[in-house]
Amino acid sequence: MKEILSLDHVSYTYESDETNPRKAIDDVSFTVRDGEWIAIVGHNGSGKSTLAKLMIGLLFPEEGEVNVFLEQLNADTLWSIRSKMGIVFQNPDNQFVGSTVQDDVAFSLENNGVPFEEMVPRVYDSLAQVKMEGFLNHEPHHLSGGQKQRVAIAGALAMQPKLLILDEATSMLDPQGRDEVIRVVDDLKRTTGLTVLSITHDLEEVLRADRVIVMNKGKLMMTGKPEEIFAHGEELEAIGLDLPFAYRVSKSLREHGVQLQGEHMTEEELVNELWTSHFNK
Structure with a gap:
């Protein structure tokens, strides 16, 4: 499997004040390969949110390199790389810009100059992939939390990304909404071979992943298959994670x-x- 994303000895420090700088990411290295589902977990303050920002170019490392699609992520390559990513954030309400579901999914396509005759089937197909094609003319704010996130995922899929990044995408949902989103992502991964990287604190979510990366105090604490990670149950509980x-x-x-x-x-x-x-x- 070819390499999709890699971090090579990446470090990042927040200069919270001049006398007490905080190292949020400390010499972290890992690789994501084509078709994998990787889950990054950790308690609040573990560094996983900073990792997400580094991987999508909201931050750049002070040490090491982030490489995406075999290119180093920097100010020069940021927009070409990001055009191949789909990104879904924590709060779907913050991502809606259209008055209807189909308008919202079409927004990024319009911004990227996709012709109308190509846009229409892409909007429908992406909504069908998340089982929301019956909601084309619904207003987004009338949807449930799980439905909103599925529309957000459809918006990302419409851009035909090579990598889908979910940044705490299920953390604000109720159990039913969370199950809906996880099931949709699992189906997409199985049927399309989409590479998925989910940043989460919910260990129920990582059961679907191929590999898990556990962060603690800015460092990569352990990595492995879900069953290998959960075998270290006491260590996970010691750093504040629920099994x-x-x-x-x-x-x-x-x-x-x-x-x-x-x-x-x-x-x-x-x-x-x-x-x-x-x-x-």
Whole structure:
């Protein structure tokens, strides 16, 4: 798989005041490859939000390099690189500019000079990908939180990006809205091979990721597959991260003598084993 994005010994310091500079990112290196879903997690102040800003060019590193699509991200390459990215932020209301759903999705296409005859099918197709094609003429502020984020994702997809970055995109949603968005992103990744990078503090969300990067105090603390990361449950809890509900329940059941086959990452896995092994007899 080809390299999509990489950080090479990146550091960044916020000059909060002259006597007490704060190193938000401290010598961080990692690579994202084509078709992967990478989740970056960490508690508040861990550096993950600063990483997001560095990866989309809102900040530039004081040390090291950020490379996107094999180009170094800097002031000269910023706009050409960003045109190949789709970015969805925390609050969808801050991203809406159109009076209807279709107007909003079309906005970035118009700004980039896409001809009208090409724009119309791209707007519809991108909304269909997030299952919102039935809302073309709805006003965005009348949608639910999950629907708003799906429209925001459609707006990003309309630009046909090579990389989709979700910056705390589910943090303001209720459980139903969060599930809607995660399911949509998972479907997109499976059906289109889209590369996804999600910055989050929600460990339930990372269960869908191929790899997880854990940040702590500006440093890369650990990286691996979700099951490898959750095997370090006590270390994650020590830095203020909550473990997935199913993982905590299965651990508690084993501590109370219930025989289970390993750790369970999802509630469905746990319920299925409890039903087949303990109740369906």
